[in-house]
Amino acid sequence: MPCYVLTDSGIARRYLKKVLVNPVFFETPSALLHALGRVKKGQVVLLDSTVRGFATAGLQTAQLIRQHDPDAQLIMMSEDASMATRCFEAQVGLLDFIIKQEYSASFFDRLIRAVSKANLNLKRILDLRPEPIRLPDGRTSRLFDLTRIVYFSTDSGSHHIFVHEIDRQRRIRTSMKELAERHSNLYRVHASYIINIAYLNSYEPGERSLTMVTGHQVPVSRHYAGSLRNALRWPNAKRALTEPIRLN
Incomplete structure (x- = not known):
């Protein structure tokens, strides 16, 4: 800064x-x-x-x-x-x-x-400080606090998205693609998962999974691993893929 x-x-x-x-x-x-x-x-x-x-x-x-x-x-x-x-x-x-x-x-x-x-x-x-974010929900939209959203998940092929917040879970109807475009903190890491990168604790490329600060385990697919790598701005591009990245 x-x-x-x-x-x-x-x-x-x-x-x-x-x-x-x-x-x-x-x-x-x-x-x-x-x-x-x-x-x-x-x-x-x-x-x-x-x-x-x-x-x-x-x-x-x-x-x-x-x-x-x-x-x-x-x-x-x-x-x-x-x-x-x-x-x-x-x-x-x-x-x-x-x-x-x-x-x-x-x-x-x-x-x-x-x-x-x-x-x-x-x-x-x-x-x-709360950060309001309006997310689509079918033909309307709903207001959420981005600072309380940990990640999103969905069943493959479904438009029902589960919003995993710190203390509760809610459901909206939209697409993962549209969600990922709503804020720069939202990163798609799998066909069925989007994370709030502010809650990311560690990423283990060898296991293709990441851990959120809350302890939740989220899978990372090969398709989205590259964009996640760029988001984390790894200091050494040649770091062994089996070495976990700790962010805390």
Whole structure:
């Protein structure tokens, strides 16, 4: 996940490029706000408190971001320790306030920990937030929560699909082909099975089966094994086919 950085300091950019995995730099608040307006909400943002000589530029930018994005993970860096009090009083919900200390080792250590925590917070937010998905059911459709769907199954040749959710099972009338096209998380792994890849725990190519986080075993057919392999983005294409892939 990228880290959006507001700073007009060339020195800061040089140092931050060495420690941040995917930094995207902006020299003005307007450029940063424009970029954030074009991506989904819930981003990691690192703000320099002073920009172009304005001591409160970072704080004012944080206030504008917070108005439109309650999930944004905001981190402030500053040479002025007193700015921490002003940020607290402004109630912009900073994840951390870090004193630069001439870009010391302790500064970078705290920054890395703050960014890691920010990414973890965003993952938790997404995991807990329902994601509505409307699935076809005969001549109508039904609303489901994608985050609760583990996999789909059907009898060969039937249009009756069983929706296996975390705590229950429901049935709809549609085709497997149409289901697989409904969301990028839905992967067909067999003529009779579609999985929600977010629930995938491990895949054992040698046994042509996979295990979901819930413990359910799902078969994988040779026909769909290639697309599943691409979806998992295996780091080594020459990995032995008998070696299981663990995702947890």
